[in-house]
Amino acid sequence: MKQKIGPGVIVGFIVILVWCLLPVAWIISLSFKSVSETTTGSAQFLPKSWTIQNYKDILSNGDFTDALRNSFGIAIIATLLSVIFATLAAYAIARLDFKGKRVVLSIALAIAMFPVVSLISPLFDMWRTFHLFNTWPGLIIPYMSFTLPLAIWTLSAFFREIPWEMEQAAQVDGATSWQAFRKVIVPLAAPGVFTAAILTFFFAWNEFALAISLTSTTSSRTVPAQMSFFVGPDPFNPPYSQLATAAVIVTIPVIVIVLLFQRRIVAGLTSGAVKG
Amino acid sequence: MAAIEMKNIVKQYGDGFPAVNDVSIDVADGEFMILVGPSGCGKSTLLRMIVGLEDITSGDMVIGGKRVNDLAPRDRNLAMVFQNYALYPHLTVYENIAFPLRLAGASNDEVDRKVRDASKTLELDEHLERKPGNLSGGQRQRVAMGRAIVRDAEAFLFDEPLSNLDAKLRGQMRTEIARLQRRLGITTVYVTHDQTEAMTLGDRVAVLKRGVLQQLATPRELYTNPVNLFVAGFIGSPPMNFLPATVEGSSVKLPFGTVAIPEEKARKAQDKGLLIAGIRPQHFEDAAVMESGKAAPGSTFKAKVDVVEWLGNEAYAYIPFEAPAEVQAQLLQLERDLDGDALRTQLVISLDGASRVQEGDEAEIWVDGSKIHLFDPATGENLTIDSSSAGTIPSDTSTQEVAEQQDAIATPGEQEAQAQE
Numbered sequence: 231m232k233q234k235i236g237p238g239v240i241v242g243f244i245v246i247l248v249w250c251l252l253p254v255a256w257i258i259s260l261s262f263k264s265v266s267e268t269t270t271g272s273a274q275f276l277p278k279s280w281t282i283q284n285y286k287d288i289l290s291n292g293d294f295t296d297a298l299r300n301s302f303g304i305a306i307i308a309t310l311l312s313v314i315f316a317t318l319a320a321y322a323i324a325r326l327d328f329k330g331k332r333v334v335l336s337i338a339l340a341i342a343m344f345p346v347v348s349l350i351s352p353l354f355d356m357w358r359t360f361h362l363f364n365t366w367p368g369l370i371i372p373y374m375s376f377t378l379p380l381a382i383w384t385l386s387a388f389f390r391e392i393p394w395e396m397e398q399a400a401q402v403d404g405a406t407s408w409q410a411f412r413k414v415i416v417p418l419a420a421p422g423v424f425t426a427a428i429l430t431f432f433f434a435w436n437e438f439a440l441a442i443s444l445t446s447t448t449s450s451r452t453v454p455a456q457m458s459f460f461v462g463p464d465p466f467n468p469p470y471s472q473l474a475t476a477a478v479i480v481t482i483p484v485i486v487i488v489l490l491f492q493r494r495i496v497a498g499l500t501s502g503a504v505k506g
Numbered sequence: 507m508a509a510i511e512m513k514n515i516v517k518q519y520g521d522g523f524p525a526v527n528d529v530s531i532d533v534a535d536g537e538f539m540i541l542v543g544p545s546g547c548g549k550s551t552l553l554r555m556i557v558g559l560e561d562i563t564s565g566d567m568v569i570g571g572k573r574v575n576d577l578a579p580r581d582r583n584l585a586m587v588f589q590n591y592a593l594y595p596h597l598t599v600y601e602n603i604a605f606p607l608r609l610a611g612a613s614n615d616e617v618d619r620k621v622r623d624a625s626k627t628l629e630l631d632e633h634l635e636r637k638p639g640n641l642s643g644g645q646r647q648r649v650a651m652g653r654a655i656v657r658d659a660e661a662f663l664f665d666e667p668l669s670n671l672d673a674k675l676r677g678q679m680r681t682e683i684a685r686l687q688r689r690l691g692i693t694t695v696y697v698t699h700d701q702t703e704a705m706t707l708g709d710r711v712a713v714l715k716r717g718v719l720q721q722l723a724t725p726r727e728l729y730t731n732p733v734n735l736f737v738a739g740f741i742g743s744p745p746m747n748f749l750p751a752t753v754e755g756s757s758v759k760l761p762f763g764t765v766a767i768p769e770e771k772a773r774k775a776q777d778k779g780l781l782i783a784g785i786r787p788q789h790f791e792d793a794a795v796m797e798s799g800k801a802a803p804g805s806t807f808k809a810k811v812d813v814v815e816w817l818g819n820e821a822y823a824y825i826p827f828e829a830p831a832e833v834q835a836q837l838l839q840l841e842r843d844l845d846g847d848a849l850r851t852q853l854v855i856s857l858d859g860a861s862r863v864q865e866g867d868e869a870e871i872w873v874d875g876s877k878i879h880l881f882d883p884a885t886g887e888n889l890t891i892d893s894s895s896a897g898t899i900p901s902d903t904s905t906q907e908v909a910e911q912q913d914a915i916a917t918p919g920e921q922e923a924q925a926q927e
Binding site: 402409453 | 509557558559578579580583584586587588589590592594595605606609610653657
């Protein structure tokens with residue numbers, strides 16, 4: 231059914247678009263301005279003279295590329311681990327009746343609500359003792375832990391939606407429990423798995439507080455933390471155009487991933503499984 | 507292919523709910539066995555115990571001479587069609603049917619040959635590359651059956667496979683299933699709550715009530731010789747009429763008049779006081795349309811017809827009557843057991859399509875006295891049963907005790923939920 235779009239809807243649409251996209255456009259525009267233009271405090275929205283010098287500079291900056299590598303590595307590994315653990319845990323929560331199920335769920339929720347910042351100093355001490363300070367695992371472990379609860383909750387909701395019969399049918403057809411899980415349940419929960427993966431990846435990709443506190447060199451520092459070191463030679467005149475360029479570059483993977491996964495998050499994947 | 511033997515199967519849920527009680531059924535190799543009963547009678551639970559999705563509390567499940575109580579579903583080599591089909595929505599029809607073969611590690615050639623074979627049998631050829639979501643109910647049903655027949659399973663198990671289809675399709679698929687089973691000659695256990703499916707499909711039918719086996723017999727035996735009120739009321743459509751009756755000599759006194767019955771039947775029911783007479787609607791007729799010779803063995807009575815439903819080849823006439831309190835209670839209980847909720851006690855009679863009886867008429871009705879069954883109102887037992895042609899009747903079909911246990915644990919709504927799980 232097609233609904234007629236009134237003028238009010240269009241106006242509202244434009245307002246929301248401007249509200250959301252203006253800062254993005256501003257950053258993109260900044261990234262094409264030359265350093266001299268931003269330091270003089272130019273007020274115009276579009277650059278006077280377009281330049282891609284900022285991109286050349288930042289991509290030849292060894293610290294930045296190292297940070298980019300760290301960001302990708304840490305975010306991807308944390309996402310993979312988080313999704314794998316969350317899938318298994320959520321499946322157990324959705325399907326099995328075991329003692330302490332509620333406790334597991336409430337603890338997971340409690341972790342999700344826990345303010346990350348308050349954990350930084352104990353983690354800092356612990357990681358130094360365990361020699362995890364300034365390493366990839368040192369960031370992967372907390373990222374994974376903080377995203378697990380949300381992933382578990384999302385996925386267990388998806389698993390609950392999958393009819394029991396699917397699994398029973400698979401078992402009758404000759405599947406082991408593991409085969410039934412892998413070949414029937416996981417593909418059906420794919421939208422949930424991708425949702426959880428996206429949320430986890432974004433958290434790990436954007437996280438700043440832990441990244442700045444638990445790292446000391448570019449061997450494990452991620453992009454958000456690295457960007458705070460882009461102060462330039464003059465503390466009163468930070469290189470805005472360079473910062474904007476870095477921001478644009480770190481945003482690109484996020485957009486690519488959303489576009490990529492969006493196709494997988496197709497609603498109604500389970501339609502046709504059972505009647506109704 | 508294999509025979510399935512159930513020996514004293516009991517299923518008790520964790521809360522003590524007795525879902526299946528001491529049921530023994532033997533399904534011969536190649537036989538089409540129906541498990542039938544109203545909702546909550548344990549028929550689905552029994553089927554799930556055969557396939558291994560439900561643990562067996564006690565008793566032996568023997569398939570092909572091997573005790574399978576402790577085997578996982580995948581080790582029992584049975585094929586099952588679920589009520590809601592349970593197709594894999596992320597796989598094409600082809601891959602859905604191929605699924606069991608792939609799990610068994612069949613080669614691609616073998617998979618292809620068998621899948622094409624099955625799809626030809628079920629006329630699914632043009633749908634092989636589609637996803638289940640794009641199929642109609644009947645097509646999904648056929649895919650579910652394809653997944654079953656593609657394997658060389660020991661037996662087929664059907665869990666109310668037609669209940670999600672509309673009436674017309676249901677009739678077609680019913681015939682299709684019967685044809686398929688005859689052709690493949692495979693042992694089949696089929697669960698349904700629909701007595702028409704039970705009568706038309708089954709070689710033999712097991713009638714269950716509250717997890718207790720009532721009677722195990724051929725459809726004809728069930729129809730002509732029901733063991734008790736429950737079976738009598740469950741089998742046949744429209745259902746059998748139950749009337750208060752007293753036997754005097756060789757005739758039965760009914761609310762409408764006195765009907766002569768055969769000596770032998772009268773003897774069995776002599777001096778039992780108030781009884782319940784069971785007469786099928788088909789054993790009545792409008793005396794006016796009968797040939798004079800045919801009317802001889804029965805009796806006639808006059809009654810005021812309340813409602814007439816004319817269907818062309820036949821007509822149903824409804825005649826209300828008052829039942830005495832002691833029979834009324836039993837009939838109400840029976841109605842509940844059968845999932846019904848009749849508001850009044852009434853006689854349903856099936857008349858010939860040529861009958862001109864109108865609503866409100868005082869019609870002369872003929873009844874075939876030789877087909878009357880007489881039931882003990884206290885136990886529900888059929889007093890006039892011909893046990894030589896009534897199939898297998900378990901020694902104790904009383905559900906009184908079980909019913910009390912079940913009611914103590916769960917309300918009917920919960921039972922329903924339990925049966926669905």
